[in-house]
Amino acid sequence: MAEVVQQDFTIYQGADWSQPVLWLNESDGQPVDTTGYEFRMQIRRKYADAETTEGTLAPPLLSMSTELPPVPPPEDPPLYGQIIAGGAGEITLTISADVTDSLPKGTWVYDVEAESDQSVVTRLLWGRAIVVPGVTRG
Numbered sequence: 359m360a361e362v363v364q365q366d367f368t369i370y371q372g373a374d375w376s377q378p379v380l381w382l383n384e385s386d387g388q389p390v391d392t393t394g395y396e397f398r399m400q401i402r403r404k405y406a407d408a409e410t411t412e413g414t415l416a417p418p419l420l421s422m423s424t425e426l427p428p429v430p431p432p433e434d435p436p437l438y439g440q441i442i443a444g445g446a447g448e449i450t451l452t453i454s455a456d457v458t459d460s461l462p463k464g465t466w467v468y469d470v471e472a473e474s475d476q477s478v479v480t481r482l483l484w485g486r487a488i489v490v491p492g493v494t495r496g
Contacts, residue, residue: 367468368472372454372459372492379470381447381482386410389447394475397441397449398423401426401468401487417468422451435462441470463491 359382369375381390400418407416422439437460439453451470453461471485 360404362481363483363485364485366446366488368488368490369461370490370492371451371463372455372494374455375458376453377451379451379483380450381450381472383445391448391461392445392449392472393414395443395472397443397472397482399439399441399451399470401466403466405467417470419461420453420457422453458489459491459492461489463489467490 359373361382365373367377381392382388383390383443399422401420402418403416407418420437420440422438424441424443437457439451439457444450462464466487466489467485468487470482472480472482475478
């Protein structure tokens with residue numbers, strides 16, 4: 359199985375963001391075959407997001423998956439990115455500039471999961487997503 363990696367990301371408001379990830383097998387260091395896997399990621403305010411007054415979990419700040427848009431689509435705000443699976447252990451996390459511009463500044467938490475075609479879920483990454491505000495206006 360692959361090692362779960364802690365990595366912090368810096369995302370700049372109003373700029374395209376892309377982060378390549380190489381998923382390696384912990385036992386031999388070889389890339390994991392990503393065939394048949396679905397990938398997903400969420401950015402949330404904190405690990406234990408509070409429930410809303412309706413008793414449901416607060417929506418993430420951003421959702422992304424290998425489906426575009428994610429299914430089911432995220433609730434308010436409808437911010438999403440995309441995960442592109444590229445073969446031998448390679449995935450790329452992407453968020454467009456218009457979406458990063460809508461992310462609130464601050465330090466949030468995230469994780470990335472892979473789900474096999476046999477419904478086995480593996481966490482690949484976790485850490486802080488640091489959203490830095492922009493200064494320049496167009």
